[in-house]
Amino acid sequence: MKMVISWNGLIVVGMVLCGLVCGNKDAKQSVPNDSCEKQEPEVERADPRVCIADGCLRGTFMKGYRTGLFEAFIGIPFAQPPVGKLRFANPVPVEPWREHGDYNASVEKSMCVQKNELLPVAAAMGSEDCLYLNVYRPKIQNTSKSVLPVMVYIHGGGYFSGSASPGIVGPEYFMDTKRVILVTIQYRVGVFGFLATGDEVVPGNFGLKDQSLALEWVKQNIANFGGNPRLVTIFGQSAGAGSVHMHMISPLSEGLFSRAIVMSGNAIAPWNFPTKDPLDLARRQAEAVGIPCAKNLTSRQIVDVLRNVDALALSDSISELKPWSVDPLTLYRPVVESLDWSNQAFLVEDPRESWQKGNYQQIPWMTGYLSNDGAVRAIAITTNQQLLKDLNANITTLLPLLLEKETSAEFLMALKQRFFVNSSNEQWITEKDAQQLIKLYTEAGFLYPLHASVKQHVTSADTETAPVSLYKFSFQGPYSYSMLYTANPDVHNFGVVHCDELIYLFRSPLLFPDFAHKSKEARMSHNLVKFFIDFAINGVATPLKPYRPCNSANEVYQSMDCDVLEFTNSADPEKPFEVRVINGRDEDMFAFWKKYYF
Template identity: 35%
Template sequence: AFFTPYIGHGESVRIIDAELGTLEHVHSGATPRRRGLTRRESNSDANDNDPLVVNTDKGRIRGITVDAPSGKKVDVWLGIPYAQPPVGPLRFRHPRPAEKWTGVLNTTTPPNSCVQIVDTVFGDFPGATMWNPNTPLSEDCLYINVVSPRPRPKNAAVMLWIFGGGFYSGTATLDVYDHRALASEENVIVVSLQYRVASLGFLFLGTPEAPGNAGLFDQNLALRWVRDNIHRFGGDPSRVTLFGESAGAVSVSLHLLSALSRDLFQRAILQSGSPTAPWALVSREEATLRALRLAEAVGCPHEPSKLSDAVECLRGKDPHVLVNNEWGTLGICEFPFVPVVDGAFLDETPQRSLASGRFKKTEILTGSNTEEGYYFIIYYLTELLRKEEGVTVTREEFLQAVRELNPYVNGAARQAIVFEYT
């Protein structure tokens, strides 16, 4: 698996516990406990001629060479900090650039996944668990991964992956996102990033304490890191392609629209997502309502006149309590916390930007995954699918499912869907 810890044979590293702030030795071949893989201990004794030691604008980092599925070698740097941990007073806020460090940071273990719900609906069914985070959950999660082919290229094209997950889940470290094959076979630098999801990444109250779109600003800061550092890994900052799937594709499309991001990349690939997807954005009013509903659910002030009190209270709550209370008041086929037209990252709705031509003019590759909706049907129509054998759906049940699964479309569109599947 790609994102199992890359610790060389016979080596040991020290890992900082995200929650306790303590250090733990992990020897090669041992399986680290699900603890916070945050800041790896710096080591000042580094060989300046070591090609795996890269001098970034914040400090030196050490990577490791591993095998790609083809048998070729690739160099990887896992868990490079690009932002300060968004904890305490920084929760819900836009990210701040990482601080500089001294010595050499060991970037050989996968980073934390950002706090999110974990899918347990179908137990250990692989089709569901394969999407669950495979590294510890922590608010300290704003890290970048870089994979480079060997021998190290010069001015290679760069592909930056943005994971999906409905803006409520996801992590760049999933085995299904193995970057090694793409880097080794296509001779490109592959970059992936962690960004905040769920309420921690997209809670909006229209205040400086909760301005919204924090997850998109995470991505934007990561893009700036790539612009400033990718040449140090053999990449060309003028040949960066963003690509993502589902919410990742929506994210890519919003970077095409945002004046803050347009100049940070060149091309884009959108897989099963667009800026006009009905689930991709909500109004400021709806976003505020959802934030106050969450505040009420976790016992915080939830009056519109007490927004600062609500944010202060929400900052004091356990992050897992927040993400586990986000779904109580939503209808079917809705994701609780998503991007919003905030006046900073997005000045206007995607529809208006597209109509007026205010977007990045570039090459775009777009498409969708075959039958991707099946994944959601098993969650939204569990009563129908719990029948052990001989699943029979009546026409009325079918029509009701069409209505529930397509709440955003008009009657003519629903009739077209019915015609397609009957």
């Protein structure tokens, strides 16, 4: 399917997406500053105003996709800028500004420092002063009579990139419904969010703790916006899904939400396995920025020198730690902490153990996947002749690196038999095998972890009080995130790839044109947003009949044995799309990966 956006234009957009939202200057004061005050939004200036404990906020109006104006409070600080001694430290709540007048919450702030290596042109961008959130609500005249459910979105990006920018995570589709308050948050990523030393000096998980503090902010303040702090749904995609899943596990986030939606990823996926030796990684990071004798430095010495390295230079140096191309993608990731270090530990055991034992919040949750989630990395390889040649020449060393998982010779041969059975030993993967490599990535990184998490949940939890709902998104429209994953987006039709459902949940004017209002894509968007909101309100997906829920009574097979709601294209030209019930059982896939996974 041919894209309508030029590749050259997309690179420019991608660079904006990567951090050129507001510049790169770090804040030098504890009171939040208006780091983007020169960028005045082109919206009607009626100045909606809300007061919270920290002070009063003046927002702005935004225009809905189908409807009129809604209120937007953009760039609200929830933590002090994590600079200086606060770099590589737990987030600290923001200083009140009530004595300094109303806070200007009408302009967006910079995204966190990052280098988005999924883009063909990657550069370190952003600011360390980035711990802000956005609150969007319908126009409300009397908040005491208007208590709406709240949905908090946590962006993905492999723990190394991402943004809450309204140009990418636009609120318009949710605000058109007038049924919820939407909150989008930012958190530290990459080395800034996940550096650790394996001890109390740098315990790690700072990006996740940023998220938890943002959720605490929502609990304390959302009622002032007309939201219900007792009906908060957190939802996230990819690394955001892994984050949501870990908030269900973390003692630090207990009681901060009542529903969860886990989209294309979770806490037991290989790319979310905790870092085994964080101190070694920290020492290698110090070496990458030119620190001499880094292997001999103590934890305290490492953090002291890294706190004085330029933020962009530190982010850019992460590429030096990648053995091949940009792999492993999630170099910096969650770590297991000890309660002996601090009472602010986010993860106190491996998420795989927590989930298997049922050590997590027993709340309603929903999880889903896309047909070709694995395309997020696979297509960049199969459309690059040099990468494909390298992979085939070093398949036994590079494939484990790509899967972010230790492998044996037996496992590698099993992979060849399952995915590349007709290939030669000299060339496992050709450009024609793109779909098979996508399938491998999809099963290993997304589909099997989803099955395993559901299977373990129905075994250990009470699915009456903590039901799990499932969906699959396989609707293919004219736009796709595949154009961001390869420099040759028109070479193949890659189907429905990782992130494509976001096109229908969030308006993304920096990336894609708007849908025509009467198009099938616009109708799919309306339907999908309604589906998510219905779950946030009711705690279960709106079922079609007949529908077999996930519970222990249905778990007679090895894989999960329950129904999935699939959003897909319709074979009937009179119908814009189809929502149907499919059986989620996949015994062949589950049996293969269960043998080799953990």
